[in-house]
Amino acid sequence: MTETEEFNRESVEQWDMTADNRDIEFMYEKDEFEAYLYRTESNRRKKRTLRSVVATVEKAEKVFTVLGGTMSMQSLTEYRNNREDADVAPATINNEINAVHVYMRFLAEKYGDKLLSFNVRRLPVQPKQYIDNVITRADYDFMVAEARKNTKQPNIYLGIRIMGTTGVRRCELLQVKVEHIKLGYIDVLGKGAKRRRIYFPKKAREEILEYLAGLGADSGYVIRRWKRHNDDESFMGNTRSNDIRKIRDFERHINKQIMDFGRKIGIDESVLHPHGFRHFFAKEFLKHRLDISLLADLLGHSSLDITRIYLKMTSREQADVVDETVDW
Numbered sequence: 001m002t003e004t005e006e007f008n009r010e011s012v013e014q015w016d017m018t019a020d021n022r023d024i025e026f027m028y029e030k031d032e033f034e035a036y037l038y039r040t041e042s043n044r045r046k047k048r049t050l051r052s053v054v055a056t057v058e059k060a061e062k063v064f065t066v067l068g069g070t071m072s073m074q075s076l077t078e079y080r081n082n083r084e085d086a087d088v089a090p091a092t093i094n095n096e097i098n099a100v101h102v103y104m105r106f107l108a109e110k111y112g113d114k115l116l117s118f119n120v121r122r123l124p125v126q127p128k129q130y131i132d133n134v135i136t137r138a139d140y141d142f143m144v145a146e147a148r149k150n151t152k153q154p155n156i157y158l159g160i161r162i163m164g165t166t167g168v169r170r171c172e173l174l175q176v177k178v179e180h181i182k183l184g185y186i187d188v189l190g191k192g193a194k195r196r197r198i199y200f201p202k203k204a205r206e207e208i209l210e211y212l213a214g215l216g217a218d219s220g221y222v223i224r225r226w227k228r229h230n231d232d233e234s235f236m237g238n239t240r241s242n243d244i245r246k247i248r249d250f251e252r253h254i255n256k257q258i259m260d261f262g263r264k265i266g267i268d269e270s271v272l273h274p275h276g277f278r279h280f281f282a283k284e285f286l287k288h289r290l291d292i293s294l295l296a297d298l299l300g301h302s303s304l305d306i307t308r309i310y311l312k313m314t315s316r317e318q319a320d321v322v323d324e325t326v327d328w
Contacts, residue, residue, distance in 0.1 A: 059099035090123040135271040163277035165204040170274035282310040
């Protein structure tokens with residue numbers, strides 16, 4: 001038995017002896033928890049993807065770190081309330097709480113104590129009456145044009161051009177290769193382990209391939225760590241790691257590049273997050289073709305109810321309508 005296992009077994013005994021299960025300290029068993037996630041199914045009875053496993057491990061570890069390793073119904077409830085007071089989105093808080101619930105279920109099974117498998121109430125997530133943080137068509141076109149001139153950071157142009165014309169999620173964006181652009185589509189395993197086909201529209205496909213040809217990129221990942229040769233201005237081949245944790249760090253790096261570039265050219269920061277470009281694609285698609293069923297398939301939504309939000313106005317559009325209508 002390892003030192004961590006011995007410590008946690010003693011903690012389980014304390015848990016049983018404490019009537020209100022208050023502030024019992026555990027040591028985080030990261031590797032074993034990760035292995036547990038791989039061999040068990042999610043709450044939706046689906047096999048977990050590599051990305052979801054890593055995300056769950058990281059979320060649970062984050063909460064444990066904030067709580068100083070102590071765990072109880074009271075401490076986790078307090079954590080939830082503090083996050084809510086800090087105006088963190090309810091869905092984000094619920095994801096963190098769910099990760100801890102899964103971790104405590106892992107401890108309960110490992111150490112044979114069902115009391116460890118407790119549940120703290122999740123926060124209600126109210127459906128929005130509007131879509132917020134969506135870049136306008138004018139700002140998107142301006143950003144694309146400016147990004148194309150920025151030859152030192154190719155991922156900015158490539159990222160926003162692909163996200164804005166396909167609606168891919170950030171994690172899916174990093175799966176796209178030059179070969180997929182040439183082919184016209186990519187089949188991805190997306191959120192919830194759901195497989196779908198993402199199409200690259202003709203106009204964007206031609207522009208992206210022309211841009212990639214200028215970089216000397218014939219194959220490999222489209223979004224990569226672009227590195228120039230020492231002897232000239234041409235770029236080297238793909239220099240990206242396939243390690244999932246390094247990929248997640250790389251995703252954050254790309255996100256920061258886009259945010260910094262957008263701010264620099266005067267774009268509102270609130271619309272520069274990766275999901276904002278997914279929202280943009282959905283809104284623009286419905287303006288040109290009012291087919292919500294097809295859009296749901298293209299976005300990989302499990303329900304039309306999720307997609308219907310894109311039929312609603314943005315809060316800015318709602319305000320403009322009110323200003324134009326209410327003149328009394």
